[in-house]
Amino acid sequence: MVSSRKERARVEEVESLTMPEAAYRKVRDNILENRWPPGFQATEQEVASQLEMSRTPVREALLRLQQEGLVEVVPRHGVRVLPVSPADMKEIYEVLTSLESTAAELAAARRLSSEELRPLEEASDAMDSALKRDDLDAWAQADEAFHAQLLSLSGNRMLKQMVLNTWDRAHRARMVTLRLRAKPVHSTREHRDLLKAIRKGDPEAAREVQRAHRERAGKELLDLLQKLGLQHL
Structure with a gap:
């Protein structure tokens, strides 16, 4: 229904x-x-x-x-x-890492209210719930909702649009490999760490948490593509 x-x-x-x-x-x-x-x-x-x-x-x-x-x-x-090659994905994740880290820094500097941060909390809860049900499609939707909300909370519309344009090209690879990777338990924990840094109003911590998150996720994806011998997606 x-x-x-x-x-x-x-x-x-x-x-x-x-x-x-x-x-x-x-x-x-x-x-x-x-x-x-x-x-x-x-x-x-x-x-x-x-x-x-x-x-x-x-x-x-x-x-x-x-x-x-x-x-x-x-x-x-x-x-x-057009296909997306591992070389493309490497560059895409470098862009995402840089811009989303800036988005996290900007969001933390805005000293957002609990109500404004509620969508990040709800997306994290939805990720946890989806993993408990082994519903990877629902997990992926909640994960993307978290990242989209982070971009909005940065308050920078140009940055948000630049990330979304790049994000589309990464989406296919993430969905193709979603069931080939280990259960994504790290992402939810990292999202909650980021939320904590933003809630505290700590721009430097928020930036570093998000940078580490994207670097880990990018390396995990690229390592998998190499392991599978995939030349393009």
């Missing part, structure tokens, strides 16, 4: 968007959830037919996604979903 309500809300949200924005979100979702895996190719008309849209908004969406590094638009040949 809850799932159905969420799906209806999602459909209603998409229906309220402009056509180019709706096309962008649908295509992006197909890519990030690996329904369109790396190397997937389709003509502009095939994409438009699948989305039940005209080619004009689809073209706008594909050009936008090309700017974000998710696809390559080839004139007269359509679109190809």
Whole structure:
């Protein structure tokens, strides 16, 4: 029932968007959830037919996604979903580590109230609950909710947008490897350590906790890709 309500809300949200924005979100979702895996190719008309849209908004969406590094638009040949290599992931995690550490520092410096920090607490609780149920999909959603809320609490909209643009490219790799990694018990503990530093208003501690968290997660992912011999995702 809850799932159905969420799906209806999602459909209603998409229906309220402009056509180019709706096309962008649908295509992006197909890519990030690996329904369109790396190397997937389709003509502009095939994409438009699948989305039940005209080619004009689809073209706008594909050009936008090309700017974000998710696809390559080839004139007269359509679109190809770009792979993400281990080298790409290394660079992506370096960017995430730097920018999210700054976000944590900025959030701590703002001396946020308990009410403002409640979403971080709730996301951490949701991660714990999901792990107890061995529901890795729910855990991943709660984890991303925590990071998204951290970006919002930084108070820096430009920083948030830069991270989200980079984050999309890391999402596919995280979801592909989610069930190949050890149970992610470290992340929740590290999130709670970060929340503690932000609540205390300690920017330096918050920055270092978040830096260590992203460095560990990045190394874990890259080590797994190397172990599995995956050249791209």
